[in-house]
Amino acid sequence: MSSLPDTLCHLNGRTLPLCDARISVMDRGFLFGDGIYEALPVYGRRLFRFDDHMARLERSLAKLRIDNPHRREGWLALVRELVAAHPADDQMVYLQVTRGVGPRDHVMLEGLEPTVFAMSNPLKQPTAEQRHHGVACVSARDFRWERCDIKSTSLLGNVMARQMSADHGAIETVLLRDGWLTEASSSNVWVVHEGALLGPPKSEHLLEGVRVALLSELCEECGIAFNLRPLAEADVFAADELLLSSASKEVLPVTRLDGELVGHGALRGKPGPVYARLYEAYQRAKREQSI
Ligand SMILES: Cc1ncc(COP(=O)(O)O)c(C=O)c1O
Known part of the structure; x- marks a missing residue:
């Protein structure tokens, strides 16, 4: 098994080492792939086309009727914190939102708390x-x-x-x-x-x-x-x-x-x-x- 980097990640409002992050097996992201994600590049610790990535995240959530857990300023603060905590200057930030944890049912259960996960990795650029x-x-x-x-x-x-x-x-x-x-x-x-x-x-x-x-x-x-x-x-x-x-x-x-x-x-x-x-x-x- 390849080992996980010991960088910090974000999970449901908490910042913690990636290797310690845990979600429920009843998370619909795990059971159904019922979630969305974004991957945004960061150059010299600055975000590239952040608003475009956010606009797409908002569209993906709306199409799946998943509540957006953050306003854009909230996402920006979360991303900035992750970027600041990461040792690399050039990074790829990964954001994921799932419908949340609930009994296994294909129906889009309402009232679930979306699961929010975010991590950053060193950016792999073309050689x-x-x-x-x-x-x-x-x-x-x-x-x-x-x-x-x-x-x-x-x-x-x-x-x-x-x-x-x-x-x-x-x-x-x-x-x-x-x-x-x-x-x-x-x-x-x-x-x-x-x-x-x-x-x-x-x-x-x-x-x-x-x-x-x-x-x-x-x-x-x-x-x-x-x-x-x-x-x-x-x-x-x-x-x-x-x-x-x-x-x-x-x-x-x-x-x-x-x-x-x-x-x-x-x-x-x-x-x-x-x-x-x-x-x-x-x-x-x-x-x-x-x-
Ligand atoms: C299926 C698919 N198409 C296109 C793209 C390119 O999208 P973007 O320019 O936002 O990275 C991606 C990006 O990962 C993708 O997964």
Whole structure:
């Protein structure tokens, strides 16, 4: 068993060592995966796109009819305390809210006290090797449920999808539902076509990453056309560039898909110019926007 870090965590209003945190086996998060989570990056102890993460947390809770245990200021105070207590400057804060503890019943029992758990870990950023050479992905059928818009802790489909890429030494699994691009197991996926950044439209089949709005802003800033529209499997495999985005991956070039090199001509199998501009803009945004 790998050992747990002895950092402090937050559980239901208490701060305690992670290895001492305990919840009831009757917690609906444990029994049903009946809860939601957020993962927010912290650079130099400052929070990046905090309000966007909070807005998504609020949306996820509302969709599941779980009471939000804190106002935004309360979440901010909780997160700031965790960040201050952690030894690393760059961190990934994890927040989880479950419906709480109650008798095992599929019905969304009312009046339960939500369980609030939060921890922080050192931020694992993409390596220089991954940024300079790109990463490998595999593709697979998207066999998950139809409410992937909720950032739910019920992640078994995502876990199974991720393992397919791990089994092939790849970093992510690009998912296609009925032949249409949705996302990857824990990232959004972007196709570059004729200089434009294209992503699938918002729907219940994918999570709206915090980086979706961010990338649209960065594209605007860089003069790169940005469009959300349905993308077929053929668009993915014919991409000039293929990118992943997530809180931990930031924006990352995919240079191999199912063992084939991505892209065309001299840039085949290499990170492309749209990636390079977005990477620079992303680093600037981290410096300028973190709070
Ligand atoms: C399924 C899924 N899609 C997309 C994303 C990207 O979202 P964000 O940019 O908010 O990290 C994530 C992040 O973990 C995810 O789990």
